[in-house]
Amino acid sequence: MRIVRVANFVAPRSGGLKTALRNLGEGYQAAGHESVLVIPGPSFSDEITSQGRVITLPGPLVPGVGGYRVLLDRRRVASTLRSIDPDRIEISDRTTLRWLGRWARRAGVPSMMVSHESLDGLLRLFGPASGRRIGDTLNRRTAQDHDQIVCTTQWAANEFERIGMPNVTRVPLGVDLQRFTPDRHDPDLRARWASPDDVLLLHCGRLSPEKKPRRSLAAVEGLRALGVRAVLVVAGAGPLRNALQEEAADRGLPVRFLGHVSDPVELATLQASVDVAIAPGPVETFGLAALETLASGTPVVVSSQSALPEVIGSAGLAAGGEGLAYAAAVREILARPVESRRAAARAQAEKFPWSASVAGFLAAHSGSFVGTM
Known part of the structure; x- marks a missing residue:
């Protein structure tokens, strides 16, 4: 098959969507299919990569979100797709790219929308329960406009199943079990940021409002109030970085802001060398960074409102509420023996190889897959 994937809001340097697109594309190519990815960028480009052909079309920056671009020129996108002549279309953005489902149907091309975000969750951030009616209407239209909806967790699938949409498939994402490994644990790197007693x-x-990074700062503050010598390292950039740095300084919190860590080996080493990670975002539909941290042998405290409790299993803990709940969960994890909690984290991550994700997505493209976690 020639599988053409179209995505908006792909971070320019890193991010879960960028990672998923790359690994799936490489898997499609390895399985003998032709993968083409169409994404926005500052200018046009067309190149052959490990994940297949990648076409970049000019797309404007979205103000205030730190580098995301979108494909707004529908005529150019449609013209590009016609020139590629796809056998399947895989779409990664339920907002600005939903029109592609209708375009694909008119062109006689089977389409698949990948639900990388929860509309229920996003609307919950901005309004009361009345937002659910809006979400239900939009989700119904999305499901009706596409042949297949792929959700990476049951949590993400719930909003479609609640309204009786029959074309929903669950396929978990994966993790690179060779890059992210407990063997990268580095005492010297750890000592760069914390003393032996910390x-x-x-x-x-990403340091953006929907990720709730202030919960991590509040967790450090809560732990230190309880007598725990906690130090936080923040790996990531985003529109809230300056404000968070000022808040940490004003409150006297030992928080080290690294910004975007461009070296993937350095990031994997950091993930393997800390004691506990915090993933407080309430609208995560899968959470690749949390899964990569588990693969590195580090347990994770996650938001009980997100899909992550489903992903981390018993290898971490879910916290409800704000910072104090996260502080309590960190303390509970620290009470577990170090070797057993690290082994449990790795074992949980090993349930999610990318090979299984690729097989599931390809089966969904054939219309025959019914996924399970």
């Missing part, structure tokens, strides 16, 4: 925490992710 508890070293990690927040790894």
